Amino acid sequence: MVLGILGKKVGMTQIFNSEGSAIQATILKVGPCTVTQITNKLTNTKTNIQIGYEYINPNKLTKSKLGYFKKYKIPCFKYLREYAINNNELKNVKLGKIINIDTLKVGKYVNISGTSTGKGFSGYQKRHNFNRGPMSHGSKNHRQPGSIGAGTTPGRVFPGKRMAGQMGNKKVSIRNLKIIKINKNNNILVIKGSVPGKNGNLIYIYNK
Missing domain, CATH: 2.40.30.10 (Translation factors)
Known part of the structure; x- marks a missing residue:
């Protein structure tokens, strides 16, 4: 059975x-x-x-x-x-x-x-195991996600993009x-x- x-x-x-x-x-x-x-x-x-x-x-x-x-x-x-x-x-x-x-x-x-x-709500690094940006003094991108989509075409973010959000549950x-x-x-x-x-x-x- x-x-x-x-x-x-x-x-x-x-x-x-x-x-x-x-x-x-x-x-x-x-x-x-x-x-x-x-x-x-x-x-x-x-x-x-x-x-x-x-x-x-x-x-x-x-x-x-x-x-x-x-x-x-x-x-x-x-x-x-x-x-x-x-x-x-x-x-x-x-x-x-x-x-x-x-x-x-x-x-x-x-x-x-x-x-x-x-x-709970987690950032993209913890949630998706992404790499961080350079930690040197001149860098302005430490834990930011960076670009999330294209420009005028298609002019939107596609569903399912790996970003910050609810983790687990x-x-x-x-x-x-x-x-x-x-x-x-x-x-x-x-x-x-x-x-x-x-x-x-x-x-x-x-x-x-």
């Missing part, structure tokens, strides 16, 4: 392997998630399913969401996420089924998406991150390398 599961980033640490080398690792608290919706078939081969993560007080939900959870007699969740699965895997998926990290194994590779850490996906350790009792996953976002951020793990 195509894995799709939500979790949160706990923090980073380092783990020593059998050779004594330090490996940078990220600790994630993953699942359990519950199947909250199975939509109609998108194509002849795939169907969308929706999963919910982290229980929430029903008083904090809108009437439409609360009515849906009551209709199908499933708990209320704070986060919902949809992804597609093959139709031949539908026999293993039912409304209310709990998805956890039992399907994962140490040594396997997964993809992780999350929101990167926001760093965007969806970032990292592919092929290796699983180092799994603690099924506490739903803990240890991943080799870094994961987008700061501690406590919501992350989405999948293996497409």
Whole structure:
């Protein structure tokens, strides 16, 4: 089955392997998630399913969401996420089924998406790693961006020009991150390398 599961980033640490080398690792608290919706078939081969993560007080939900959870007699969740699965895997998926990290194994590779850490309004050097101008006394261009476009023709700045602006706070996906350790009792996953976002951020793990 195509894995799709939500979790949160706990923090980073380092783990020593059998050779004594330090490996940078990220600790994630993953699942359990519950199947909250199975939509109609998108194509002849795939169907969308929706999963919910982290229980929430029903008083904090809108009437439409609360009515849906009551209709199908499933708990209320704070986060919902949809992804597609093959139709031949539908026999293993039912409304209310709990998805956890039992399907994962140490040594396997997964993809992780999350929101990167926001760093506010940043200059073009920090944001795009541009070089600065000469720092000598005669230079009048230390950290200025310089020319940003042509003259009369076309007489405007093209969209997408790399300039100062909001840095971070965007969806970032990292592919092929290796699983180092799994603690099924506490739903803990240890991943080799870094994961987008700061501690406590919501992350989405999948293996497409």
